[in-house]
Amino acid sequence: MTPRISSWSMWSNIPSTDTSIKSSDNWIKAHQQEDGAEGLWRVHNGLYDLRKWIHKHPGGPQWLEITKGTDITDLFETYHLNGSAPAKTLHMYYVREAKTPRQSPFTFEPNGFYSVLKSRVAEKLNCIEGRDNLLKKSMLIVDSCFLIALALCVTVARTQNLFLAVLTGTVMGMGTVASHNFVHLKDNWRMYYFQLGMMSVREWRIAHVLSHHVYTNTVQDLEMTLLHPFIHWFPTEDKPFTSRFTPYLTLLVYPYIAPGQFCIRTFNRNNEKADLLICVIPIVLMLCGSMSIFSMFGAWYIIILTNSFVFAFFGFISSHHYPDSFHDGDYIKDEKIDWGLHQMNTIVGRNLPINNIFVASVTFGDHILHHLFPSLDHSLIRHIQYIYEDTCKEFGLELVSKPFTTILNGQIKQLMRVTPNNPNIYSKQLM
Secondary structure, eight states: OOBOOOSSGGGTTOGGGBTTOOSHHHHHHHHHHHSOOTTSEEETTEEEOOTTTGGGOTTOHHHHHHHTTSBOHHHHHHHOSSTHHHHHHHHTTEEEEOSSOOOOOEEOOTTSHHHHHHHHHHHHHTTOTTHHHHHHHHHHHHHHHHHHHHHHHHHHHHHOOHHHHHHHHHHHHHHHHHHHHHHHSSSOGGGGGGGGGTOOHHHHIIIIIIIITTSTTSTTOHHHHTTTTTSOOSOSTTOOHHHHTOGGGGGGTGGGHHHHHHHHHHHTTOOOGGGGGGGHHHHHHHHTSOOOHHHHHHHHHHHHHHHHHHHHHHHHTTTTOOTTSOOBTBOOSOSOEEHHHHHHHTOOEEEOSSOOHHHHHHTTOSHHHHHHOTTSOHHHHGGGHHHHHHHHHHTTOOOOEEEHHHHHHHHHHHHHOOSOOOGGGOSSOOO
């Protein structure tokens, strides 16, 4: 076991950043030991007993079930845009003050960038006309992707055409990206589209929402650490040969991320009932054609690997891994930073060729605003763009966006980068 060293001293050599952490559940267990929540839920320096509130929670019970015994400050601040009502409810379940300080460098000061932006966005959301119709667009996009994928499965079963299996996996991968929007929202049935490709909603909520979205590009970000050392994003000297000199070989890992996580989940006996949904595709293949068992598994294998590749490809080029973006190991100037400013330092805006919600939904588009407001449906994000731009201007923050090809090339450069950045490189905010 080798503890990771972080840019922030508070995260160096602690259980949750150890290289032995190779699953979402192990990461949660480590945080239960070190967050000072004492088996309760911690928000800032207060401890709250939310057990009686779990099944009343508007977002659904799973969020609170997963986070019991941990510090949920960042989630509470970023998922409740209108914080007054949730704060009143939270106060009803107050138990006592925490005995230890928070182990986080992120702040939410009332006059800080993120708090000011959040209050303005919350006010705007109350004025959006036709909101229900906008939400239906997101639903239509993800439903259409999976209906088309299932229709293609029928065609694969009848023709046994492996090219169509690749096409099926591609459409399914785009739908999986779009369904990630619903994983962020309150419990709903569309989030379970995720499971068709051997992924887990529960695991994804931990690794992606609780870890990646809160601790982006740090040693607490499971999307950076779970695939280490096969994919090595940190600017350190211990990069393996494949990352430093042949970074394109990391593409070979992408097809096996989803099935690999399923195998680990099965080996650790962490499967849930929702994992039965992986049987949908093979059942369609068997019932809608005359495929042999061998041919069916072959086609399914191709569909699953393609789905995983498409999902990982769009995930990793979604603007995080650019050499000028902050990655843990880079130099910092202060042990504390506004959470919103940290998000901006870890993401480069991506110029989408088409200003279209479908393109944004299936390629992790509008990524900065999605990170700043993860509880917002993708269809609403563009309606707050001007508020974001005006607030950035007010705080003297420079907005940077780059073409897709530049970001793709930058990803390769980041895989090769071993020299930490000087904090002055961040034009948006000095770390």
